[in-house]
Amino acid sequence: MIMFDYKLLAALAAVVEQGGFERGAQALGLSQSAISQRIKLLEARVGQPVLVRSARPQPTELGQRLLNHVQQVRLLEGDLQQWVPMLDEGGPVERLRLALNADSLATWWAAAVGDFCAERGVLLDMVMEDQEVGLKRMRAGEVAGCVCASPRPVTGGRCVPLGAMRYRGLASPAFIARHFPDGVRPGELARAPAIVFGPDDQLQHRYLADLGVSGGFIHHLCPSSEGFVRLTCGGLGWGLVPEQQVRGELERGELVELVPGQVIDVPLYWHHWRNGGELLAALTAHLLRNAAQMLVPIAG
Template sequence: MEISQEGLQTLAAVLREGTFDAAATSLHITPSAVSQRIKALETSVGRVVLRRTKPATATPDGELLVRLAKQWELLREETRSELMGSGTADQDSARIHLPIAANADSLATWFLPVLARMHHEHPVAIEVVRDDESQNTRFLRSGEVLAAITSDPLGIRGCTTRALGSMRYLPVATPDYVARWLPDGPTAAALSRAPMVLFDRNDYIQRDVLTTLAAQPVSPPISYIPASTEFHLAVELGVGWGAVPEVQIADALGAGRVIPIVDHHVDIPLFWQYWKLSSPILDALTDLTVAAAAEHLVPPPDRLR
């Protein structure tokens, strides 16, 4: 079985860009050449590696080849960096591209210092793809990223999963908001009228909290604030109630600018999933991520440690 680097590169481009035409543009070749390379790769391995959908997706066998493509790309860049040496004038231009996925709340609270330390200690240029923690596994499956913070404990084929701990969320609002909209507490009737803040339409955390509090379907007026810091500021300004990370809202709680709308919290387990690569750079990022999570998150159950 012959697996060409050209074929792997083309497969990764199609999955990253979503279509043959877009992949052709990124590779500076024709769509016909992309198609020929993918067919040659499939003939070589004797497997279908792509689902010809829009966007294109990898088959299970294609996911294995994407892992190989990313492994080759990362190891090639690490080797080039080592060959150039840490004292050369071209050190900055030789930084290793490291694509990962993270959720907004982690970036806003505990994960950004991890990335800063990586940049200080290693010759990397980290690209962060940001989405909800429940959505990030798709970036791993497509080969777009090498590692991701997710809320999915189920391992992806070819990936290692590490439990990080849980981020604790508290449903809060301003005292004036509670007095106006929830004077008798978060009853179903009150929650159906009380304005609510969501991060975006994939924000299952807020919807799960609402379902738990209301115990029946309700449809409150919703404001969407798709940025972590601005989300909790919107709650502090009385735009609506929302479940905010405890570490983010602690100062406002202490100062009385917000209060809990109910004696209840939600713990969202987070996991670090990464491709099984023999990579010192990825190993270093994993170690820093796990250590920072142990310091800032609610510890995982013993069975997940």
């Protein structure tokens, strides 16, 4: 027995995804009053509001649960289409909602999944989250997959290793000349400003600890991968940067290593729903193949 009228759920998804009733209606080829009526009917059926009406309508908690369900059903319907091609009425393209750590999104991710998305006509809806929040979204069913540093699968999910990102401690030549005129001594690093991505970024702490330096250090906070590189190049501080993000800067000498050869490898894992259907399984296979070439092997 099918409990839901999926036309009503599609209206909810369109309003939220398009960020408003007018644009949602446009996306579905409906009038604005028609889409409003569908949302009201949906709310009458479930007996609760599904949207918080504001300039940008947000789903209520129940609304979010319904949207997660819509995403799962869409993925499973996608599997059916190869057997029942007439099901495909030229409706919206497949949409995958995924959580990624910022540095993956800024470096290898697009090259690893680009061909797959182009060939299968998949649209990605990406959210950028540090690992704990990304996994929380997996658990809540808000995203179908997640790239992060945690190897612990969530309930209902699988987890496979992708490889590790290699970080190097870098700064601009001007920064080094200013703070370390006699060469970089690890003990002095803590007194020169570092750059930290955010409160959860422990890479700079680990780098200092690996060099035998303990205690606090002064730092800027910059929650943007590319901003982090720009601040480093601009001589504002030193920081741990994925080597693949700054190949050009290293070649041109715009950034140099503080302690040559001193690296930190951060293992990355791909979390995905068990019941995500064929599309998610195919993406997983594609991702595993490509990521291995773009990342370094996970140690141990």
